Amino acid sequence: MTTTVAPGTAAVTDAGLKGEERTDTAEQQSTDLLSAADIPWNLVIWNDPVNLMSYVSYVFQSYFGYSEAKSNKLMLEVHRKGRSIVAYGGKEQVEQHAVAMHGYGLWATVEKANGSGDGRGRKGGARG
Amino acid sequence: MAKAFKYGLKGITGYLEPAERELLRGLLDDVISMLEPELSRDEDPLTALIGLDMNVKEPSDRALLRLLPNVMKNDDAASLEFRQLTERSLREGKIGALRAAAMGLDRNELVLTPEEAKLWSMALNDVRLVLAERLDIRDEADADHVHAMQDWSQAEDVESYLALVYNFTTWLQESLVQAMMASMDRKT
Numbered sequence: 001m002t003t004t005v006a007p008g009t010a011a012v013t014d015a016g017l018k019g020e021e022r023t024d025t026a027e028q029q030s031t032d033l034l035s036a037a038d039i040p041w042n043l044v045i046w047n048d049p050v051n052l053m054s055y056v057s058y059v060f061q062s063y064f065g066y067s068e069a070k071s072n073k074l075m076l077e078v079h080r081k082g083r084s085i086v087a088y089g090g091k092e093q094v095e096q097h098a099v100a101m102h103g104y105g106l107w108a109t110v111e112k113a114n115g116s117g118d119g120r121g122r123k124g125g126a127r128g
Numbered sequence: 129m130a131k132a133f134k135y136g137l138k139g140i141t142g143y144l145e146p147a148e149r150e151l152l153r154g155l156l157d158d159v160i161s162m163l164e165p166e167l168s169r170d171e172d173p174l175t176a177l178i179g180l181d182m183n184v185k186e187p188s189d190r191a192l193l194r195l196l197p198n199v200m201k202n203d204d205a206a207s208l209e210f211r212q213l214t215e216r217s218l219r220e221g222k223i224g225a226l227r228a229a230a231m232g233l234d235r236n237e238l239v240l241t242p243e244e245a246k247l248w249s250m251a252l253n254d255v256r257l258v259l260a261e262r263l264d265i266r267d268e269a270d271a272d273h274v275h276a277m278q279d280w281s282q283a284e285d286v287e288s289y290l291a292l293v294y295n296f297t298t299w300l301q302e303s304l305v306q307a308m309m310a311s312m313d314r315k316t
Contacts, residue, residue: 044201048194049271050260052298054305055253061312062246098199099214103221105253107194109201 040113041094043087047078048107059104060086063097088113130296132303133240135310140245142238142304149233151293152300155255156230162192162258163219163226179217186211191261195222195254225250245308252301259294263287 045056053075060071064087077084087097094110101108131143144152165181175182186208187193196215198207229251232244240248265271275298277291 049265049268050257051253052302052305054302054309055249058249058305058309095199095210095214099218102195102197102199102218104250105195105257107197108199109197110199111201 039091040088041091041110042085042113043094043097043101044083044109044111045074045078045086045101046107046109047082051106053079056106059101059106063100063104130300133238133245133300133307134303135307135314138239140240140242140304140307140311142240142300144233144238148296152255152297153230153233155259155293155297156226156233156251159195159251159254159258160223160226160230162189163195163223165216165219176216179214179220180212181216182212184208184211184215191258194257194261222250222254226254242308242311245304245311249301249304249308252297252304256294256297256301259290259297263290263294 056078057068057071057075060066060074061068064071066074074084074086087094091110098108098110130145130148133140133142186198186204187196196211196218198204199210199214200207225247228244228247232238232240232248260271263270263274265274274291274294277288277295280292283289283292
C-alpha cells in the first residue's frame with residue numbers, strides 16, 4: 001500500500017513526464033505502472049444488523065452532502081444487497097472517507113474500482 | 129421514564145431519569161476504556177504526537193474490531209499499515225464523542241446543540257455496536273430476537289438485561305436521529 005507518497009506533488013510531476021514520453025506505447029502499459037492516483041477506488045459500506053437505517057441515511061446526508069432521496073437509496077442498497085459503493089475517487093480520498101465512516105461507526109472498506117468486488121466497476125457510485 | 133429526543137424551539141431536547149443517566153454514563157465509560165490506547169513505555173513521543181502507532185495490531189476482541197474495522201476486505205497487510213497511520217486518531221475521535229455525551233449527562237437539562245447532537249449520535253452508535261457484539265447479534269434475525277425483549281420484569285439474567293439496555297439505547301438513538309433530521313429539514 002502506497003499510502004503516503006503524496007499524489008499531489010511528486011507523483012503528479014512523474015505522471016506528467018511519463019505523459020510526454022508515452023505516445024503510442026501508452027496502450028501497452030499495464031495498470032500496475034500507472035501511479036496510484038490514476039486508479040479510482042471505491043468506498044464500500046457493508047450491511048450490519050445494528051446500525052439504524054435512519055442513522056446510516058443521516059450519515060450519508062451530513063457527511064457527503066447527498067440529498068435525502070439519494071442517501072435513502074444508498075442506505076436501502078446497503079440494507080438489501082449487503083453492500084453499496086457510496087463514493088469513489090483517488091485512493092487517499094476514499095481512505096479518508098473510510099476513516100470518517102469508521103468514526104461514525106459504519107462498516108466501510110475501500111477497494112480498487114476494477115478489482116474484486118461486485119463487478120460493477122467504476123459505474124457503481126457516482127457522487128453528487 | 130425517559131422521553132424521546134425532539135426538535136423544537138429550544139433545539140434538540142431530551143429527558144432522562146437519574147437512573148437512566150447513570151446507566152448511560154456507565155456504558156459510555158465502558159466503551160471509552162475499551163478504546164483508550166495502551167501507552168507503551170518505549171514509544172517514540174514524536175510518532176505518538178503525530179498520531180502514528182507502529183505497534184498497533186488488529187484487535188482480537190470482536191467488539192473492538194467492529195469499532196476499528198479493517199479498511200480492506202482481503203488485504204490484511206495493507207489494512208495493518210493503514211491502521212498504523214489512522215487508528216490512534218480514530219480512537220481519539222471516538223473517545224471525544226463518548227466523553228462529550230458523558231459530560232452532557234452531567235447537566236440538568238438535556239438540550240443539545242447540532243454539534244453535540246452529532247457527537248451523541250456517534251457515541252450511542254458505538255455503545256450499541258459494543259452491546260450488539262456482547263449479545264452476539266450477527267444477523268437481522270438475532271436483532272429481531274433481541275428487539276422482542278421489551279419488558280424489564282423479564283430481566284432475569286445478564287443476557288436479557290443486556291438486551292433491554294440495548295433496546296433502550298436503540299430507542300434513544302433513533303429518537304435523536306429523527307430530531308436531528310427534523311432540524312436539518314428546518315434549515316434547508
